[in-house]
Amino acid sequence: MATIAFLGTGLLGSAFAEAAAKRGDTVTAWNRSADKVRQLEQFGVKAAAKPADAVRGASRVHLVLKDDAVVEEVIAAAGPGLAPDAVLIDHTTTLPGLTAARAERLKAQGIRYLHCPVFMGPPAARNAQGSMMVAGPRALFDSVKDALAPMTGRLQYMGERADLAAVNKLFGNAMIIAMSAAMADVLTIAQASGVAPADAIDLLKLLDLNAMVAGRGANMAKGNFAASFELAMARKDVRLMLETCGARPLAVLPAIAARMDQLIAAGHGAKDASVLGIDAVAPGSAA
Incomplete structure (x- = not known):
């Protein structure tokens, strides 16, 4: 040893x-x-x-x-x-x-x-x-x-x-932190709606997050924003979430709404909601 x-x-x-x-x-x-x-x-x-x-x-x-x-x-x-x-x-x-x-x-x-x-x-x-x-x-x-x-x-x-593991660690932690923030907002919607926290989290088990990464995530990386869930419709849903929560504090949904509004104003409303990543994969964005 x-x-x-x-x-x-x-x-x-x-x-x-x-x-x-x-x-x-x-x-x-x-x-x-x-x-x-x-x-x-x-x-x-x-x-x-x-x-x-x-x-x-x-x-x-x-x-x-x-x-x-x-x-x-x-x-x-x-x-x-x-x-x-x-x-x-x-x-x-x-x-x-x-x-x-x-x-x-x-x-x-x-x-x-x-x-x-x-x-x-x-x-x-x-x-x-x-x-x-x-x-x-x-x-x-x-x-x-x-x-x-x-x-x-x-x-x-x-x-x-030498820095590649450091970069990938940030990738992973970004996902972990973002998912924690999203789940916090799900729990806030549940609280505002009179749904037990555990029941709200159980619902999330119906979602195949790995498939979302493999599908929508892969399309985002390629810059493919062909719509299966239009940004404008997704923004409507975020409005419903915000209205449901009222004045309760939220972790990420207000910032997502603001970014959606920017992209819709720029003419991207009919593209897939994954167009949220458009600036990250635009030509020259890796520079």
């Missing part, structure tokens, strides 16, 4: 460290709040006072931190203890541009680095479920893939482009 370190033991980092120790790895961990590390001692995780102490002798160093600024701070603090052949495995959700710059700088410094964000919560991390994406040098990924595989239900190599 391996000697590894975890820098950052919040909810996700502590779950990863616990699972690694239970698999038989020798695990040392550091966290700014020392109490969070000491809670892991019951699983055999050793607590370190400083990042450099945690990484000393580790073949892999897993970063599970808040943001880019903290990643930079912790990598710098860990540097004096980092072994020359250690691999930094960064699970932090970060800005793609900063991720690419970080990877390039670390490569120039001779530090081996992979960006490996995940789609999983603490229970999934404890039980090797969910997904882990990896971006960085293929040879480096190949050298650690067998060690990463037991951490996740699905290990997906995204390619050598």
Whole structure:
């Protein structure tokens, strides 16, 4: 088994460290709040006072931190203890541009680095479920893939482009957050209509969201807005939703209505409601 370190033991980092120790790895961990590390001692995780102490002798160093600024701070603090052949495995959700710059700088410094964000919560991390994406040098990924595989239900190599996992993490989180906001508005419509929250959520189970992504989403990506649900009709439905909710706070429907009004005014009312994405796939929009 391996000697590894975890820098950052919040909810996700502590779950990863616990699972690694239970698999038989020798695990040392550091966290700014020392109490969070000491809670892991019951699983055999050793607590370190400083990042450099945690990484000393580790073949892999897993970063599970808040943001880019903290990643930079912790990598710098860990540097004096980092072994020359250690691999930094960064699970932090970060800005793609900063991720690419970080990877390039670390490569120039001779530090081996992979960006490996995940789609999983603490229970999934404890039980090797969910997904882990990896971006960085293929040879480096190949050298650690067998060690990463037991951490996740699905290990997906995204390619050598250093920021590609970061971008895809934002894709996924955008969908998760947007769906949470949409469900909040569904519950508001239910509240305004005297329908139990659980009944409203049960109704959503009738919708095949995967099919919507495969169908409408694929058409959007191609710029195909041939109507099956006209934008003007969809706007009417959003008006009914807003009127039903009255003065109750809503998460996304007012912004959707405003964007629909812009597109209808621009002459897109007879196109499919997916024309909401027209600016994202217009020629030159990727620049």
